[in-house]
Amino acid sequence: MSNTQSNDFTEWYIQTITKAELMSYSPVRGSIIFRPDGYELWEHIQERFNLYLKSEGIRNAYFPMLIPRNFFMKEADHIEGFAPELPWVTEVGDEKLEEPLALRPTSETMIGSAFSDWINSYRDLPYEINQWANVFRWEKKTLPFMRTSEFLWQEGHTAHADEADARRRTLHVLDEYEKVAEEFLSIPVYKGQKTPSERFAGAMDTYSIEAMMKDGKAVQAGTSHYMGTKFAEAFDITYLTKENQHTHAFTTSWGISTRLLGALIMTHGDDKGLVFPPTVAPTQIVLMPVGPWKKNPAIMEKLTGLYEGFKAAGFRVRLDDSDNSPGYKFNEWELKGACLRIECGPRDLENGHAMVKARDLDDKVAVPFEELAGYVKEQLDSMPKRLLDAARARNKANEHFDIDTLADLKAHIETCKKENRPTGFVLVGWDGTEETEAKIKEETGFTTRNIPFEAPMQKTVDIVSGKPAKYTLWIARAY
Amino acid sequence: MSNTQSNDFTEWYIQTITKAELMSYSPVRGSIIFRPDGYELWEHIQERFNLYLKSEGIRNAYFPMLIPRNFFMKEADHIEGFAPELPWVTEVGDEKLEEPLALRPTSETMIGSAFSDWINSYRDLPYEINQWANVFRWEKKTLPFMRTSEFLWQEGHTAHADEADARRRTLHVLDEYEKVAEEFLSIPVYKGQKTPSERFAGAMDTYSIEAMMKDGKAVQAGTSHYMGTKFAEAFDITYLTKENQHTHAFTTSWGISTRLLGALIMTHGDDKGLVFPPTVAPTQIVLMPVGPWKKNPAIMEKLTGLYEGFKAAGFRVRLDDSDNSPGYKFNEWELKGACLRIECGPRDLENGHAMVKARDLDDKVAVPFEELAGYVKEQLDSMPKRLLDAARARNKANEHFDIDTLADLKAHIETCKKENRPTGFVLVGWDGTEETEAKIKEETGFTTRNIPFEAPMQKTVDIVSGKPAKYTLWIARAY
Incomplete structure (x- = not known):
């Protein structure tokens, strides 16, 4: 290995996954080839998550990849969030299409439209579906597995009779993602709620599991969204209640993707190469x-x-x-x-x-x-427990609780740079304003990860404004 | 069921798969939604075929779905065959792409380019890869499962040191496809070689399994292609022999798709609805x-x-x-x-x-x-054997051996129409010319299915020209 983790972590990562034949670069910008060892990691994750789906009675289905433009227009926040990254099919053979078709970045719109047809009565609810599929987001900066123009994922979509049942599913899946990460991939995660500015485009609430890589940077390793009735209103997902009332359903969606492969490699790998728990290792x-x-x-x-x-x-x-x-x-x-x-x-x-x-x-x-x-x-x-414990111990050493001001944070970053150690996860107070989030990002490159469900301590003062904190947040640099 | 099989087979088919919730139509022309019972059929086929791949040491991988235009240009027959059906991505967000990207109709070009990088020495051969993926072919006439703009399939791609090994793999897979069809899906098939005009675009030889539906029409249920060195030359797949010579590899490709679901339904279904062997039935x-x-x-x-x-x-x-x-x-x-x-x-x-x-x-x-x-x-x-035997018996009744001229064929078609029975498979003599194939198609709508490996009898005279037959062919109307 000509590059060690401590020299240049990203170079180490790219060289390791290339030499180990997990992936190859492809001729299409930002898209990679999943070579057999890389793809097999994903197959094992699929097997594992399918067990959950089966035990919950959530069945797999498959929806068209191409999404008509007018579908995106129906939910304003959704199109605003995804528009810049959408690849469009405009021609077939020599002919121009009347309406351009987007390559799906996610399938709320397509599945919402199907739910509208399929769901009629309270007896049809909850209606719960999962899809394993390729999706497309033309991101500016790409990194194999972590952020690619085309990636593989599962997306679950559910509709419920009431808010409580929808929220229950949203959080139940998040718990399962935590289990997949910790019990199956030996990746310890931080479970919590995203801030409004980091929500999925169109969601009411977004929850995530965040993982800390060996270089201290964060990976959003899975997300689960509570949509309220926003998509139900946009796509006319209504049902007849027991009392014969037409009512909008409450929907959720949730996904994990091949970026888990990146998290796996950056959590366990060392200067000799890849380290996998036997749960997913192509060679045990x-x-x-x-x-x-x-x-x-x-x-x-x-x-x-x-x-x-x-x-x-x-x-x-x-x-x-x-x-x-x-x-x-x-x-x-x-x-x-x-x-x-x-x-x-x-x-x-x-x-x-x-x-x-x-x-x-x-x-x-x-x-x-x-x-x-x-x-x-x-x-x-x-081995899985040993790897999980090792990662947890490393995480603990890179969690920081004593940073109260932007100046503290900058000093922390400086020190870490000098000593060549990870900046890690920093727990800070937040007054709940977007201004604070923007300022942190602008001045330090740190972004808000999530509001932990179980914060190790409560911070009382906003890191930027100095005003009383309404929330305690994890912030970190992120992939 | 308002339409019976004998009234209107296609209507029976569409109504049955819709009411039974195997699929829904989607807002995208010619693309369908695979609902849970429909998708589960495919999952069982995947499990079954993965067993073969595993036992043969052929590993799964995943390649980018988008293929740069210049890739298609490298193999002339290939682009000629697929060009009219290709959807093109020309824009991302608001920006025009410099080079349009095609949605893969098949991946010989993308995988050929990867093989060129990965294969260096005779020690790397055979190099055998499979991919489960969505593919796109914008066909004029579509029918759920049978012919859709987007469908799901597996495509195997292999490279070999010599012709014999490549041919061995081509036919070994064909044998496996026969087993999947007959042993797993209880669909009896006719194994043989495609005529040159029906070959895969760019192949030297194409082999198929053909199945006869209850209405007597054929379905090409799986194909396996021997490419010789054509793709190796187009994509520079060379290796160093033991004697240190740079030599082109011999390649193959082969696939089965979700059209098997259509074949399954049209083989076993009856006026009451779907009939599945327990090997794939969502409900046993x-x-x-x-x-x-x-x-x-x-x-x-x-x-x-x-x-x-x-x-x-x-x-x-x-x-x-x-x-x-x-x-x-x-x-x-x-x-x-x-x-x-x-x-x-x-x-x-x-x-x-x-x-x-x-x-x-x-x-x-x-x-x-x-x-x-x-x-x-x-x-x-x-039950699987019982269904296979029943289908075989029906096939036997719809195989025709005594049709020697185009006039005979037309008379046969007329009689079948009058008696409302399937035209079935007709074994005919062929002089080996495209003219004969074109004439048959033009006058009767029958197409050449394949040259059976084991013909029940040899026909001696070409059905159109009356010249001595070089081959004995199955012809039929087809989906």
Whole structure:
């Protein structure tokens, strides 16, 4: 790795995901190719989140990607928010279309129009649908996985008879996103509510989980929106109540995307390359012969037996019997984020053990063959929690509570720059004005992340105006 | 159902899939909404085909949907074939793009360009990738599932060191498509080679599986293409041989799409609605109370127990305890294609049995509760073969071998029209000229389906020219 994390984190990131073959740049501005190891991470996230959907009775569907222009016009805040980033299909073959079609940036409009047809009575509610799809937002600055012109996501859309039920779904999904992040991806997150200026275009309330990367910057890792009746009014989603009244439904939407892959890499990766919890790792176990193994066929015989055993047990396992040197193989599989490396050479075989190295631990351990299956299972079972705890500990060290003024914040940034350490998440008081948010951003590049549900402490004074704080906010630089 | 299959098959089809909520029309010309039951069919096909990919070591990836215009220009036949159907993105926000971007109709160009970067040495070959994606072809005439502007598919793309290996993959996938159709979807297919005029734009050889619908029309249900070195030359996919020679790779591509859903419905459906094999059915078992069940809580207790048992055993099962009448429920679940209906009323409970009705059989059977689990499993296990056999028998009755001239064919069509029966598949002799194909199409609307690998007989004379036949062809009207 020519760039380390501490030298230039972004360079480290791009080089690592490129060399590890998670992605390739494509000829289309800001769009990337998800190579097999990269795409597989997303497939595992899909499997995991589909379990939630299934358990909640929320079914998958698929809606057209192209959205007629007049659909966007129906909800004013929505079009205002998305207009600058929308790619438009204006021609087919040689012919101009009568009405341009947008590539969906999100599907509230298309699904709202469908809900209007499908929902008639209180008996149809709640109506809850999910879609796995590609979406398009032509962003000015792009970074693989984190912010790309085309990305993959799930978008859930629900309609409810009353506000309470809609709000319940909004927050229930947010809780599930927290579980996906923490339990499945070992990424600790900060759960809270977005400020009005950071809401989804057209939402009444937006909630998010925010994750802290190793360089201290934030990633908005999932959002859930309560729409009130705004989209129901724009798209005429009404239902007949028990009392025979036509009433607008209350809607929600929520999404996680392939930017979780970026968060995963920037949370766990190190200077050797990728680190993945086994829940999502494309390679959980890699077996390799070491020493003069070609002279001793019993070594490959042993390893092949182990390989078949792990495979039959359902592990994602590879056997690297290439001619590359052990050092080369170590580097390659560390780069690619294999969770466990199992080596066996002539002396190991003689001693009846294999050498096992977990990607996130420093030491190799000699494990007798008869204990290997148990040891591997134990290691893979404990790795997610270990990675989560490590990330949590790092986060804790980069949370700041004693910054009360803009001057404090600037001084903090200066110090961090000098000492080459992350600026992290800063908890500040906020008087609730957009002026404060704008000023913070303008002067420091920090943006408001969210108003935490459980703030570690309450701040009493607005960081800019010095007025009494109405809210306590996390602010940070963000991807 | 106001339209029966024999009255107006297309009307029957559209009404059935609409009422059964498989799809809705969308505001975008020729694009449909895949509603949950429709999308679930596709999810099961994905699961099934992913097993093949996994067993063959072919991994999933994801490539950008937008393709720069210059990419299409590189392979002349390819652009010629797709140009009229391509939607173009020409603007983003308010700005004109320098180069228009096409919505992918297929990804040979994008993936060819990536292969050119990724493939360097004979050690990299074969290089085999699959993508699940949405694709766009702006067709003049559309029909839900069968032919839509946007559809979902998988496209496999592979590169090989030599022709033999590329041809092996092309045909191996075709065999797998046959298995997916016959073993999984209970759709019997005709496997063969496409004539040159029906080849994929840019392919050297195209192979297909063709299915016969209940109305006798054909559906091209899957295709596999051998490209030779044509795309490798256009996109510079070269590798270094063992002997250190730069050489072009041989490529293939192959796909099945959501048109399989159309084939599934038109193969098995009847005047009551959808019929699905349990392999893909969104509802395998539906349980319902009948008679004066509300007065007797033991009935719902029994049914709930059965429901929980089937659910725990992994079946896709519903319990319909709505207030609708039994007649209404029977119709609804027959419309939706539930494989097995299990009824229980007061007398059934007294007699210790449930009444079971398979969607494709005429009679209800009384099955003692203690034998129910075994009976259900047996029915669901045998249903795919039963549906396949029924479809095969119908196909046999609609295959025609005694049509030797265009006049014969026209007479056949007339007779079928008079007797209101399908024109079916007609096996004819072909001299190998495009003139014959054009003439058949012009005069009868029949198109060449494929040159079967195993023709039931060899025809000796071209149906149009009367010259000696070089090939024996299936022709049919087609979707």
